[in-house]
Amino acid sequence: MPRLEAKKPPLFISEPLAKDTACQSLLLLSRIFKSSYGPAGRLKQLHNGVGGCVCTTSQSSALLRPLSVSNPMFRVLTASVQNHVTRFSDCGLFIAILCCGLIENFRSLNVASCTVIKITRHLLSLCMDYLKSESCGCRVSVDFSSVETLACLVRSVLTSKPACMLNKTEVEHLTTLVLKAFLFTVPCHIETNAVLGKCIIVPLKGKRVMDSTVLPGLLIEAPEIQLGKPFAVKRTDSDMIKIAVFCVSMSGDCFSPEEGTIAVHHGISLEMSELSQLLNVGKQLVNDEVGLVVCQKVIHPSLKQYLKENHVLAVDRAGLSLMEPLSQMTGSKPLASIHLLSPGCYGSLKDVSIERVASKHFVHLIPEDTVICSLILCNRSETAWDELKRVCETAEHVLQLTMKEPVALLGGGCTETHLASYIRHKSSNLSISTFKDLGCSQTQYQLVADGFCHSLESVAHSLNRDGGEILTDTVYGHCWFVPSGFPSVSNWSDVVSKCGCGINGNTEDLSWRILEGQSCSAGIQGCPKEPSVKVNDLLTLDCFAAKCSGLQVALETANLILDLSYIIEDQN
Secondary structure (H helix, E strand, O other), rough: OOOOOOOOOEEEEEOOOHHHHHHHHHHHHHHHHHHHOOOOOOOOOEEOOOOOOOEEEEOOOHHHHHOOOOEEEEEEEEHHHHHHHHOOOHHHHHHHHHHHHHHHHHHHOOHHHHHHHHHHHHHHHHHHHHOOOOOOOOOEEOOOOOOHHHHHHHHHHHOOHHHHOOHHHHHHHHHHHHHHOOOOOHOOOOOOOOOEEEEEEEEEEOOOOOOOOEEEEEEEOOOOOOOOOOOOOOOOOOEEEEEEHHHHOOOOOOOOOHHHOOOOOOOHHHHHHHHHHHHHHHHHHHOOOOEEEEEOEEEHHHHHHHHHHOOOOOOOOOOOHHHHHHHHHHOOOOEOOOOOOHHHEEEEEEEEEEEEEEOEEEEEEEEOOOHHHHEEEEOOOOHHHHHHHHHHHHHHHHHHHHHOOOOEEOOOHHHHHHHHHHHHHHOOOHHHHHHHHHOOOOOHHHHHHEEEEEEEEHHHOOOOOOOOOEEEEEEEEOEEOOOHHHHHHHHHHHHOOOOOOOOOOOOOOEEEEEEEOOOOOOOOOOOOOOOOOOOOOOOEEEHHHHHHHHHHHHHHHHHHHHHHEEEEEEEO
């Protein structure tokens, strides 16, 4: 009998945020997130230490997945970011940097955590009310009858991730493709319960980015089909192609030893019996005028040959991921059995063709109404392609979110500095009754508000990588980046041309303050209600829904961590 150890008592850690190890972990996490942020972010290489795939990225979804965080408090932080990214795809690093900044700034205040939480929730409500108001100076309306603002949104997402290794021409090419792919997924006919289609990304690694393209419909890789060989597909009387989709194996090996023992009469061949059943299915498909058969798994060679002889194109190994878009595009119902075929399970297509992209052959399924499209995505290396795929998926999701709420926020750090200026202006003009309702003094409120503003400004400051100063103007509260090499006593009007988002140029008599380390009680003297330049002048924009949610997630996560009094760890 093995020797049993005595059960150890749980470990109680009081005031976990006050521990030196917690401070060091917070500082390290903050450095990782800040150094990864924005178009000039530093790349991170992630690997498991025993070989295998190496991931080069600056994207939060790829960064946090393999990152091992031992401190339970900061596991809450990373989990909050990952949960947000799962829902919105964007603003993961924004949440992480803001949350770390809030914790760093609030933990050193001589204010009770419960009071800090009450005040920050009030500050959050001020921010959200302002961001959702028509008078907000960092909102841009998105007009879906024009593509300029949509292009700015996509371009901002693509240029924010340097691991994609894109030059300016490639960014513009991909911006056009992502927009085109998104518009393909929007239904042409408006219905009560309209559903957006889907863009399927087809990988082509080791090719030029400029070889990327978008095609309406679906591409299914079919190596055995030769380009140039004539093929005829059976059509119905209405000149459409009837399609049957199977999500079950049609290889003839439906029985596996794991499922149990099968009793077979003497002289009966199980394989021949199964093949006979498959050929009967083929005959029914031919009789039902089916012109295309797509199988998620494998089709028996004899059945393939039979279908080919009867002008039915058979495509197998389509994969699980294509079943849903295939069903949505054609109206077919994936068949889970070869024994039950009904006329109502078939779908229809406008046309089928064979496409060659680089060295690969594809069957191109062309629908009557396009809500499904294929983005053939190319990049020079596998690592750069993986990053580009994630970025294109994010851009598509941002467009979908913007369609639900046609508003965008100014990027390049301008929304953060503008909000900080607004909060400073607003918090200095609150009534005494507000402080009584919150159960705090005016001094406590100002301390927390100042920490909140510094945390927002630290996000904008993370965008700077060349060591130059970062300014904010006292009129609009926008963020301005000064090139490195200019002393702090410079005449800033001579060295800055446009703010971070690109909406304001240095065309009027503006005054600035250095962003880092100084507090400013001056509020915004005026907010631009309309952009002072045209939208097609390459604005940097952020997703409204993702950033608003990110602001709430960052603050609520910081409040949760600040309010922790004990951590109880099981030692057994």
